[in-house]
Amino acid sequence: MIAGPCSAETQDQMLTIAHQVKQSGVEIFRAGVWKPRTRPNTFEGVGEEGLGWLNEVKRETGMLTATEIATSGHAELALKHDIDVLWIGARSTVSPFVVQEIADAIRGTDKIVLVKNPVSPDLALWTGAFERLQQANVVNLGAIHRGFTTYGSSVYRNQPNWPLALDFKNQLPEIPLICDPSHIAGVRDFVAPLAKEALELGYHGLMIETHHTPDSAWSDAKQQITPETLSALMTELVDLYQSVDHTCPNKALQKLRYKVDIFDQQLINTLALRMKTTNDIGMLKKQHGIEILKANRWEEVIHRMLALAKENGLPESFIENTFNMIHEESLKQQLSLHN
Ligand code: PEP
Ligand code: MN
Numbered sequence: 001m002i003a004g005p006c007s008a009e010t011q012d013q014m015l016t017i018a019h020q021v022k023q024s025g026v027e028i029f030r031a032g033v034w035k036p037r038t039r040p041n042t043f044e045g046v047g048e049e050g051l052g053w054l055n056e057v058k059r060e061t062g063m064l065t066a067t068e069i070a071t072s073g074h075a076e077l078a079l080k081h082d083i084d085v086l087w088i089g090a091r092s093t094v095s096p097f098v099v100q101e102i103a104d105a106i107r108g109t110d111k112i113v114l115v116k117n118p119v120s121p122d123l124a125l126w127t128g129a130f131e132r133l134q135q136a137n138v139v140n141l142g143a144i145h146r147g148f149t150t151y152g153s154s155v156y157r158n159q160p161n162w163p164l165a166l167d168f169k170n171q172l173p174e175i176p177l178i179c180d181p182s183h184i185a186g187v188r189d190f191v192a193p194l195a196k197e198a199l200e201l202g203y204h205g206l207m208i209e210t211h212h213t214p215d216s217a218w219s220d221a222k223q224q225i226t227p228e229t230l231s232a233l234m235t236e237l238v239d240l241y242q243s244v245d246h247t248c249p250n251k252a253l254q255k256l257r258y259k260v261d262i263f264d265q266q267l268i269n270t271l272a273l274r275m276k277t278t279n280d281i282g283m284l285k286k287q288h289g290i291e292i293l294k295a296n297r298w299e300e301v302i303h304r305m306l307a308l309a310k311e312n313g314l315p316e317s318f319i320e321n322t323f324n325m326i327h328e329e330s331l332k333q334q335l336s337l338h339n
Contacts, residue, residue, distance in 0.1 A: 001027060002029075002207040003026045003029070003210040004030035004031045004209070005224065007218050008031040008045070008053055009218050011056060013212070014029075014031055019060070023227075024230055026063065029054070029061070029064070029066065030085075031054060031066075031067060034069070042219070043218045043219055051067065051081035052081065054083060064085055066083070066086070068086075068088070070091075070092045070098065070102075079111070085114060086106065086111055087115070087144060088102060089116050090118060091119060093115055093116055093118040093125065096125075099115075099128075107138070110139070110140060111140065112141075112142065113133060113140065114143065115142075116180070117145055117148065119148060119158075121148040123171070127171060143168060143175050145168070145177060145179050145198075146158060147180075147183055156186060157184065158184050158186070163259045176205065179198030181195045181206065182209040182223045185223055191208060191223065192233050195208065196240055199240055199241055199244065201254070208233075209224045210226070210227055211226070271326070278333065279333055279337065285338075292334050305319055
């Protein structure tokens with residue numbers, strides 16, 4: 001279990017959280033000192049000074065320390081300050097240049113190096129980062145699954161895409177796989193259920209953002225949980241671990257169900273976008289007094305869809321019925337704009 005705040009803020013903050021999470025059995029303390037922020041003019045981390053605070057945490061609690069490195073400069077400083085665990089963040093894993101620069105800077109290190117999945121759902125980019133590190137003789141490696149960016153609204157801040165992470169596990173079974181439910185969730189209520197899901201899927205560990213006053217955290221305030229919540233969650237996880245059948249023959253079934261869930265969600269997202277677009281068309285028709293139903297246009301669409309159905313081995317009647325239903329609803333919504 002890796003826990004600690006998203007960002008190192010002050011030495012007091014770090015020591016307060018560290019002493020509390022240590023009591024629940026956390027072995028590795030995390031805190032970002034260089035923060036990759038999506039937007040400028042937000043808190044970008046305390047920098048090198050925070051590495052000294054991590055060492056103070058280690059001295060007082062005996063926990064290992066972990067921080068994110070995103071440049072060769074960060075890597076050199078983290079090694080100089082003898083930080084135990086270095087992680088490459090999701091926004092760095094997407095860039096082969098950045099990963100190579102880091103691999104070169106830490107060549108031959110025996111530190112633990114964890115690689116977060118890239119923000120985009122690209123398995124090769126993730127496994128490629130491991131190849132670069134292995135070629136630089138970095139051997140103590142682990143992977144962190146923190147979810148994938150999607151455009152548009154979604155319950156999670158980052159889509160879990162469990163099948164991709166499980167494919168990673170199949171491709172590189174020798175690399176321990178850790179789940180970061182905090183960055184998948186984006187809000188604290190989803191952290192515990194995601195952590196349990198990961199445990200049931202056979203992950204090797206968890207990284208959970210923990211803060212003694214999460215609402216006033218300087219970054220990722222919504223998703224951090226308190227050390228008390230973490231402690232309760234760890235008790236539940238231990239119980240769950242003991243009750244999970246680790247040789248469950250249903251793993252394959254579970255994996256396929258996750259895949260289906262993702263497709264269903266994509267279908268809904270696409271339907272919503274389609275409906276929004278046909279409503280925009282409806283508005284234009286209304287403004288310019290154009291009639292709503294144009295039979296030719298719909299015949300053309302159906303014709304194209306039936307050809308595609310054939311190409312993809314889908315029954316034509318099923319596609320025809322489905323598209324007629326979608327069309328009917330679009331027309332209904334366009335008509336209601338006119339009334
Ligand atoms: C973090 O761990 O705080 C972080 C920035 O993570 P990610 O690279 O997964 O966004
Ligand atoms: Mn964070």
